[in-house]
Amino acid sequence: MKLLRFGEPGKERPGLLDSQQQIRDLSSVVSDIDGDSLSPDSIARIKACDIATLPVVSNAQRIGACVNRVGKFICIGLNYVDHCEETGQAVPAEPVVFMKATSAITGPNDGVVKPRGSDKLDWEVEMGIVIGREASYVDEADAAEYIAGYCVVHDVSERSFQLERGGQWDKGKGCDTFGPIGPYLVTADELENPLDLGIWLSVNGKMYQNSSTKNMVFGPAKLVSYLSQFMSLQPGDIISTGTPPGVGLGQTPPVYLNVGDKISLGVAGLGEQTQTVLPSP
Known part of the structure; x- marks a missing residue:
């Protein structure tokens, strides 16, 4: 999977890039792309979701840093x-x-x-x-x-x-x-x-x-x-x-x-x- 964050600085939302290169909003699955959502269990939960049901986001959206709250x-x-x-x-x-x-x-x-x-x-x-x-x-x-x-x-x-x-x-x-x-x-x-x-x-x-x-x-x-x-x-x-x-x-x-x-x-x-x-x- 390709996980990303989209939106204006400080207001980014979690997303996923689908096979058609469309951004899908992951907000209903995880709150952000950060340490909490990168555990094996969280990754498995994201993989298990039905991508086709996730909202499509305009590709014109700004792409933010792909990981939030980086510790080191x-x-x-x-x-x-x-x-x-x-x-x-x-x-x-x-x-x-x-x-x-x-x-x-x-x-x-x-x-x-x-x-x-x-x-x-x-x-x-x-x-x-x-x-x-x-x-x-x-x-x-x-x-x-x-x-x-x-x-x-x-x-x-x-x-x-x-x-x-x-x-x-x-x-x-x-x-x-x-x-x-x-x-x-x-x-x-x-x-x-x-x-x-x-x-x-x-x-x-x-x-x-x-x-x-x-x-x-x-x-x-x-x-x-x-x-x-x-x-x-x-x-x-x-x-x-x-x-x-x-x-x-x-x-x-x-x-x-x-x-x-x-x-x-x-x-x-x-x-x-x-x-x-x-x-x-």
Whole structure:
């Protein structure tokens, strides 16, 4: 299933994308798409409903972030071999972990705001894992049971904040609008192999990132198991699994985003996003 949220910011309702690419209102089945509705029992209840009886929603509706009330927005750095090469860093022996502020989360087609003082605004298309069950000290062999589904994540980054202002990476990762997710959450049962998906991003029509999730250093099961050794994972938590090569920082010379630029990105089977860079208020 493809689960989504539609409506104006702060007023989104739960929905489902049917086989005809129509949005169906799920409000009579679940109150929202969040941790409570992503448990195995809730997913089973949604699957059991008669989709044809659910109200059809205009596709002109704004699409919001596909998961609400995200508790933790966990990111993995340097998780594609060829991205390590373009940044001049060694392939990590263990996952590189950092956090992105949940206040950065926006809808997949909402604008990306260039922060005040930003001069190195960059892009990173990623596949996101959405947790469906509480996970603590999970074995890798069992990790798939804790994944509710997958989605597209845009890990927008400000490189000067991230790399030149001291401390850890979080300052360049957590600005408002730096975390578009969606357009929908694809439940795990619908995705045959999350490690064989095309992943791409273009800016103003020029393709910069074009790879496959098969090039990941650490796959979804490994990441869920690994993270659960250090923190419990709750339903609705998101793990953004890292970006392939082709980021602006890796270009020669580097290329960064400016106000008015249009970004398109997607992951095969998980949908596409489109954003325009907006000035800071």
